[in-house]
């Protein structure tokens with residue numbers, strides 16, 4: 001069968017790939033998208049509890065992890081959260097801000113996938129689903145994939161988080177094949193597992209509370225949650241991206257703990273610590289922490305030093321995760337194709353003309369809260385514009 005010619009072949013019909021394809025197509029390039037999944041944008045569909053937290057109004061480079069913290073600046077500033085929001089509004093998709101600048105569809109994440117597919121249609125993009133990538137050929141400045149040929153190839157196959165959704169590490173195989181460096185991938189935005197030393201806390205699954213979670217000098221103030229296996233909730237997922245094995249996680253369970261314990265000693269002197277904490281925290285958490293603190297006297301008989309020790313635990317509950325729940329539960333993959341190998345303006349590989357990498361496949365990882373999709377959109381547009389420019393000048 002004769003090979004079909006395109007200006008670009010985009011590997012992956014996720015957020016980044018569809019955005020790049022639509023952008024390039026609408027700017028005049030002939031684009032083919034290939035994906036092994038039976039439908040496009042599967043992660044978009046399950047995101048944000050089915051409502052897709054599609055961006056964050058506060059997006060800036062400081063909301064991303066990367067070996068090069070400057071890399072994301074160019075793409076994020078050229079296609080911003082406001083640009084994406086304008087696109088959403090042009091498509092008549094109703095949205096709302098939930099909290100902390102996080103924007104969600106009022107209706108369904110399916111609207112975002114439909115919008116991206118409509119944008120691809122407008123750009124004349126061909127989307128081939130249920131199609132394995134197979135062998136990639138590269139000769140005479142052309143890439144060959146699945147019976148198609150193009151001067152540009154875009155790696156937009158994401159990372160290996162949630163393999164049961166069809167996620168794979170193929171982006172890293174392709175990067176290695178073309179000599180692009182990798183920053184060791186790791187699960188991020190992922191729950192922690194706790195060991196036997198913290199069995200008392202695993203015994204209160206489902207207990208959620210506002211907390212400040214800290215790993216090293218990074219901290220996030222949001223909800224935390226104990227689970228059968230360990231620790232989850234937004235504050236925990238956020239710090240997990242900064243965690244390396246062996247690191248301790250500390251949780252501020254109660255703000256102003258010392259002054260609140262002193263107040264409790266004044267107001268309820270005959271009470272035990274457990275009863276005082278139950279007025280400030282969920283009952284099961286109060287019980288577990290009181291047992292951990294081990295202060296068995298009535299509060300009236302507790303010394304200042306006793307209260308200071310208790311406040312120390314409540315201000316920085318020290319936990320030693322045994323690990324994370326891994327790629328099976330990780331919302332994203334941190335690390336990936338090294339930004340050192342790519343142009344921050346175009347996402348093109350410095351040493352392989354025509355090869356681009358975008359989205360989660362790249363070593364740029366956003367916080368929880370719509371940042372990862374914004375990176376998919378921004379990096380996708382950067383590559384899409386560059387591909388169209390390449391096609392025009394070819």
Ligand code: FDA
Pocket residue numbers: 011012013014015016017034035036037040041042043044046047048049052053054055131132133156157158159161162166167168169170330331332358359360361369370371372373374376
């Ligand atoms: P993405 O993974 O979306 O797309 C890659 C595509 O490549 C897929 O279509 C896949 O089928 C295809 N592919 C992979 N391997 C292949 C192979 N070997 N051959 C052919 N095709 C292959 N972010 C956010 O900002 N807001 C949110 O609300 C959420 N919510 C959320 C919930 C859950 C449960 C998860 C797992 C993740 C999120 N995220 C999120 C993160 C967000 O989904 C993620 O960062 C983006 O989808 C990344 O977009 P990409 O296009 O880079 O990869």
